[in-house]
Amino acid sequence: MQLRIIHTTGFEYDGKALASYNQARMTPLTAPGQIVVHNRLVVSPTPWTATYRDYFGNEVTSFEVLDPHDSMTITATSTVHTERAPSPGPVLSWEEIADPEVTDRWTEYLELPTLVAPPEDVARTAREIADASATPGEAARRVCDHVHQQVAYIPGTTDVATPAAEAWAQRSGVCQDMAHLVIGALRSIGIPTRYVSGYLHPRADAEVGETVAGESHAWVEWWDDGWQGFDPTNDLEPGDRWVVVATGRDYLDVRPLHGIFHGAGTSSVFVEVAVTRLA
Numbered sequence: 001m002q003l004r005i006i007h008t009t010g011f012e013y014d015g016k017a018l019a020s021y022n023q024a025r026m027t028p029l030t031a032p033g034q035i036v037v038h039n040r041l042v043v044s045p046t047p048w049t050a051t052y053r054d055y056f057g058n059e060v061t062s063f064e065v066l067d068p069h070d071s072m073t074i075t076a077t078s079t080v081h082t083e084r085a086p087s088p089g090p091v092l093s094w095e096e097i098a099d100p101e102v103t104d105r106w107t108e109y110l111e112l113p114t115l116v117a118p119p120e121d122v123a124r125t126a127r128e129i130a131d132a133s134a135t136p137g138e139a140a141r142r143v144c145d146h147v148h149q150q151v152a153y154i155p156g157t158t159d160v161a162t163p164a165a166e167a168w169a170q171r172s173g174v175c176q177d178m179a180h181l182v183i184g185a186l187r188s189i190g191i192p193t194r195y196v197s198g199y200l201h202p203r204a205d206a207e208v209g210e211t212v213a214g215e216s217h218a219w220v221e222w223w224d225d226g227w228q229g230f231d232p233t234n235d236l237e238p239g240d241r242w243v244v245v246a247t248g249r250d251y252l253d254v255r256p257l258h259g260i261f262h263g264a265g266t267s268s269v270f271v272e273v274a275v276t277r278l279a
Helices: 100-105 120-131 136-150 164-170 175-188
Strands: 002-017 019-024 034-044 048-053 059-065 069-082 193-200 211-213 215-223 227-230 242-248 257-262 267-277
Touching (some): 069 242, 164 175, 175 193, 215 242, 215 267
Antiparallel strands (some): 019 059, 019 257, 034 069, 193 242
16 A cells, blocks of 8 residues: 655644754654655744664654744654564564563663553453463453453543553543553563554545545563554554554654743644545
8 A cells, every 4th residue: 555644733832932942753753664756844934954763773864843833733644554464473582582582682672661651450450361371472462452341431531640540540542541551561571572653544445546534553462572553542553544653652752742942931732634445
């Protein structure tokens, strides 16, 4: 499948921002299952920019605007060809995933900071699932199913700073919260797991040439002699409608846009994603 994604976001200030400094992670990755055919990122007002790869391999555009401005708009236009093979299924045994070659290599994906730390009952259920599963890969899929069944997708009930434990307590949240819950649960049973941010074309039967409102989306990948992905929000293995933009330990590593500004009192964020199936 070939997709064109136009992601428009930015800030509106309650006055003049005299200067602002920002980072954008809005360029999809060329990685197994997808190739970036074209990408362009435009910022208004015109800034100074620099592009680099961060520690996790994500493409970052840093930029600063030093002229007074009352709003800022960033538009990333990408064309991505996706062709994902089905998951090979569970590979590693429990003994193999506990080997120091795995735990040392992926130690950062085993940590449990507040944002992903699982509540006691989630960790207990994850341990019960692990004890009843022949392989880590089997346990990971069952944990995803558990979170999908227990947490309702209700936009507006959480925000980007909401810890997984809070979303679990109210049994509602968005894709970010479900990803964080799965990450914490899997890490608590020794499975290295990372956060994936990107886009999802919402229609499985999308017509070529039709532009629809798309979604910024989040899902997870766990290590099983290779990164295996799953979308706990939709209870699906990511296919050709999913586009990876960045990966990291949690949302804080992959924020599409964040920064600081000086001058105005407060700011608000706006986001719009349009997706077109090209082929």
